[in-house]
Amino acid sequence: MDADREKEGLELNRNTKIITSLLGIAVLVFCVVMLRVFMIQPATTVKLAVIPEGEYDPAVWGKYYPLEYKSYQKNLEMAPSPTGFGGSEKYQKSTKEPEILINFKGMPFSKDYTEDRGHPYSLEDIKETKRIQPTAAGSCITCKTANLIDIYKEMGWGYAKVPIQELLAKVKYPIVCANCHDPKTMNLRVINPAFIEAMERRGIDVKKATREEMRSYVCGQCHAEYYFVPEGKRVVFPWDKGFLPEQTYAYYAGNPSGFEQDWIHPDSGAKMLKAQHPDYETWIGGVHGRSGVSCADCHMPFMMEKGQKYSSHWVTSPMKHSEPSCKQCHTQDATWLLDRVKTIQNNVWQLQRTAGQTVAKAHEVIGKASQAAKASKADLDKARVLIRKAQWYWDFVAAENSMGFHNPDQVLNTLGISIDLAHQAIATANRAAGTQY
Amino acid sequence: MDWQRLFNLSPLKLLGLGVAAGAVIVLLLTGTYYASGSPKFCASCHSMELVYSRWQATNHKQFACTECHLPDTNIVGKVVYKARAGLNDLVHETFRAYTPIIPISSNSEEILKRNCVRCHYSTIENTPMARASANCLKCHRYLGHGRGPGKGGIRVE
Numbered sequence: 187m188d189a190d191r192e193k194e195g196l197e198l199n200r201n202t203k204i205i206t207s208l209l210g211i212a213v214l215v216f217c218v219v220m221l222r223v224f225m226i227q228p229a230t231t232v233k234l235a236v237i238p239e240g241e242y243d244p245a246v247w248g249k250y251y252p253l254e255y256k257s258y259q260k261n262l263e264m265a266p267s268p269t270g271f272g273g274s275e276k277y278q279k280s281t282k283e284p285e286i287l288i289n290f291k292g293m294p295f296s297k298d299y300t301e302d303r304g305h306p307y308s309l310e311d312i313k314e315t316k317r318i319q320p321t322a323a324g325s326c327i328t329c330k331t332a333n334l335i336d337i338y339k340e341m342g343w344g345y346a347k348v349p350i351q352e353l354l355a356k357v358k359y360p361i362v363c364a365n366c367h368d369p370k371t372m373n374l375r376v377i378n379p380a381f382i383e384a385m386e387r388r389g390i391d392v393k394k395a396t397r398e399e400m401r402s403y404v405c406g407q408c409h410a411e412y413y414f415v416p417e418g419k420r421v422v423f424p425w426d427k428g429f430l431p432e433q434t435y436a437y438y439a440g441n442p443s444g445f446e447q448d449w450i451h452p453d454s455g456a457k458m459l460k461a462q463h464p465d466y467e468t469w470i471g472g473v474h475g476r477s478g479v480s481c482a483d484c485h486m487p488f489m490m491e492k493g494q495k496y497s498s499h500w501v502t503s504p505m506k507h508s509e510p511s512c513k514q515c516h517t518q519d520a521t522w523l524l525d526r527v528k529t530i531q532n533n534v535w536q537l538q539r540t541a542g543q544t545v546a547k548a549h550e551v552i553g554k555a556s557q558a559a560k561a562s563k564a565d566l567d568k569a570r571v572l573i574r575k576a577q578w579y580w581d582f583v584a585a586e587n588s589m590g591f592h593n594p595d596q597v598l599n600t601l602g603i604s605i606d607l608a609h610q611a612i613a614t615a616n617r618a619a620g621t622q623y
Numbered sequence: 624m625d626w627q628r629l630f631n632l633s634p635l636k637l638l639g640l641g642v643a644a645g646a647v648i649v650l651l652l653t654g655t656y657y658a659s660g661s662p663k664f665c666a667s668c669h670s671m672e673l674v675y676s677r678w679q680a681t682n683h684k685q686f687a688c689t690e691c692h693l694p695d696t697n698i699v700g701k702v703v704y705k706a707r708a709g710l711n712d713l714v715h716e717t718f719r720a721y722t723p724i725i726p727i728s729s730n731s732e733e734i735l736k737r738n739c740v741r742c743h744y745s746t747i748e749n750t751p752m753a754r755a756s757a758n759c760l761k762c763h764r765y766l767g768h769g770r771g772p773g774k775g776g777i778r779v780e
Binding site: 218219222223224227228230231232233234371372487488489490492493495509510513514517 | 669672716717722723726761764778
């Protein structure tokens with residue numbers, strides 16, 4: 187009897203132990219969950235760090251802003267864009283668009299014209315490109331480095347005519363945090379004097395800009411069309427008459443500061459202009475730009491890591507992360523959104539090729555027509571003006587980085603005009619020489 | 624504990640004890656149900672900060688989250704849904720596994736739709752919108768939660 191009772195007691199004892207330990211674990215889990223959910227929440231603010239002005243090393247900034255830095259480092263990744271256009275892999279664009287070789291004949295873009303890579307590669311790529319000789323103007327350094335801040339402070343626009351090789355020796359960092367952020371306040375800032383001056387001429391003081399405006403200005407300070415003033419090589423944005431291709435063309439028609447052309451095409455003999463990535467100009471009139479959606483809204487969306495919100499500094503095709511980029515406003519799923527962007531870009535690509543090829547043919551026809559003995563010089567000159575304009579319209583789209591997405595309707599209109607002008611150029615050249623090319 | 628002693632009590636006392644215990648349990652559960660249905664409670668989760676502040680910017684701010692987000696069923700259906708959704712939230716919140724924008728599932732969208740109609744039926748009963756397939760949120764997506772930057776951004780201090 188006693189033995190039985192003892193056995194029962196032991197068994198009871200063991201059951202109690204099991205129940206107690208299970209209960210203990212449950213209480214512990216409960217406490218951890220409650221603590222993490224209600225007591226210790228992720229920070230909603232970022233502590234401002236003391237980074238001295240003149241510190242350009244992104245790794246130093248990264249110590250205080252680790253999530254932003256980690257996403258900036260992703261700019262080193264080279265990957266194609268999910269839409270099939272753009273992306274950050276370096277390849278010669280002429281392999282996909284051979285008309286580039288004809289349209290830029292006689293100027294450096296026919297020698298080397300690659301798809302652009304991420305911000306951390308800006309210095310490496312400018313040193314590698316065959317477009318720039320060691321004696322080239324120092325103005326090329328303007329958008330490639332944070333060290334511009336000191337260079338401009340020291341020399342003003344004087345740096346623009348210093349040979350680039352001399353400047354490259356002074357320059358250490360590519361496009362980094364300091365290009366867009368004030369280290370003391372982390373507020374956004376612009377450092378490119380050409381942008382500040384162009385905005386001034388448009389009656390805008392960038393120092394008074396709101397944070398929302400700055401979220402596009404920091405990008406627009408470089409992702410824009412520009413030219414070098416022949417005397418002194420200063421960088422100027424041609425924005426005085428507006429941002430549209432016809433407005434910038436009209437601005438150049440006035441030979442600003444004696445600037446007439448970028449080069450003379452060897453086949454057609456036309457005075458040509460080269461467009462450079464008018465991303466800001468294209469975006470600003472598009473449906474996103476007009477609705478107040480800034481560059482950063484899509485290209486630097488809010489991300490979340492372990493409950494900590496941060497702004498992505500991986501500046502790339504938003505289609506690589508359409509969820510945070512598009513879904514702030516659009517409710518459709520990722521496949522639908524990607525399909526929409528692909529449709530726009532495919533349409534633009536088709537017309538961009540047609541425009542580029544028609545322009546290429548026009549160069550050839552004007553070249554042949556001008557060989558004819560009795561060709562009318564007045565008509566040939568008219569054809570040359572037409573092709574200058576046709577190529578400007580094509581290039582305004584081709585040199586832009588969104589394959590039309592930044593402003594689909596405007597871009598398709600621009601390409602349509604380009605194709606028409608190129609055909610007019612061909613017809614005018616044929617009329618001049620009585621030929622039928 | 625010696626449970627035997629509990630059953631040695633007189634039936635009347637036992638009944639009294641039972642009623643008291645039942646009342647306490649019911650009070651506790653009801654209290655929990657209502658407290659955990661208050662917008663303040665929903666907003667105590669870090670991931671809900673943005674939607675909470677955007678909800679406060681709309682003319683539906685007089686209605687609690689649960690008015691729209693709990694299914695329009697009897698109490699059992701509501702409690703079961705709440706327990707399931709709450710557990711889901713608890714797991715995500717504990718592991719900090721949430722995105723800045725939390726997309727709505729098709730199931731919750733269905734629940735929302737029915738709740739819109741629950742109040743607004745008389746407005747739409749003679750229109751094609753009264754059909755079950757009509758999706759109110761497709762057009763009226765900012766009625767429950769406003770737009771624009773809400774609380775919980777990245778502020779530098």
